[in-house]
Amino acid sequence: MSPPPGLRRQGESNLVCRLHKSLYGLKQASRQWFAKFSEAICSAGYEQSRADYSLFTRKRDKSFTALLIYVDDILITGNDPASIVATKKFLHSNFRIKELGNLKYFLGIEVSTSRNGIFISQRKYALEIITDAGLLGAAPIDTPMEQGLKLSDKSDLLRNSSQYRRLVGRLIYLTVSRPDITYAVHVLSRFMHQPRKLHMEAALRVVRYLKGAPGKGLFFSSNSDFRLRAYCDSDWAGCPLTRRSTTGYCVFLGPSLISWRSKRQKTVSLSSAEAEYRAMTGACCELTWLRYLLKDLGLSHDEPALLYCDNKAALHIAANPVFHERTRHIEMDCHYIRDKIQDGSVTTKYVTSAHQLADVLTKPLGKEFFVPMIHKSGVQDIHSPT
Known part of the structure; x- marks a missing residue:
């Protein structure tokens, strides 16, 4: 900053200002x-x-x-x-x-309360995204991403990449209450450095999906048994550029969805069982953290949390603590789930792929699978006519 007028005196050119109180705008x-x-x-x-x-x-x-x-x-x-x-x-x-x-609007999240529970959504924020994209009059679609679509870097580069980055950045914040678009936004965010025309078309498809029901959100029921259960899944070698797998998991507290994630794994998995095993470890870490958080809120969990997986080979690897040549190349932190199973914090269970709720976080599904899965996850729209 420049010294105030009249501060400098003869022979005192090295005067500085001493900060007594931090103000807005400073890093600290x-x-x-x-x-x-x-x-x-x-x-x-x-x-x-x-x-x-x-x-x-x-x-x-x-x-x-x-x-x-x-x-x-x-x-x-x-x-x-x-x-x-x-x-x-x-x-x-x-x-x-x-x-x-009383809480009604917080950080762009709209909150509605009743005797039955709490409903959160970002309807106003979603409408702003649709308006800014110029798709307020566009025809809505049923899924945020085309079934089986694999985005790559083989189309023409966008001339104005800032528009794509701004749109995807706003969609990322919308995933706070919209798990149904989490996977699509996760894939789109991989191409922020060099977005292409195909990526922009996929991003606008997400906006058209929002146009169908901008008021969708999550409902937290007041009737809950406060039991933790999680679903984990992976899309083996799903990324066409790096051949890395995508981890997806969702965690429920009673009937209410409270945590979810879609993330590309850090390393290449050599088999689908290894990819699922890594997904199980990620879900187990989330369950452990939620257990600590709920304890601070006065809720102690004596019963083990249920972890559902649709890969029997991964379930056997997690339950068997014996060293095996098929697992010797896996990082040691991935075996964290074995300790949690042995101390009784987590119990694993097999679930068929037809009832695997984490599928919507690992791959683009068609309407016949996507809509029922989203409904089972607790995503609702209180603004839709009954």
């Missing part, structure tokens, strides 16, 4: 703000979660209060209204806050 501003907030909220009796550092909880007898922060946006919930009011007064005395009432 967000870290300093979070450190100050954490210190203040912990002084009020809250404990910071080790599973998620942005989560703070406080337990006093039967009273439970949870606070979740994202930059300067805060969510407060709990079973004790008096504790929530006291927390808001404490925050207002330490920071200047503005209360927005």
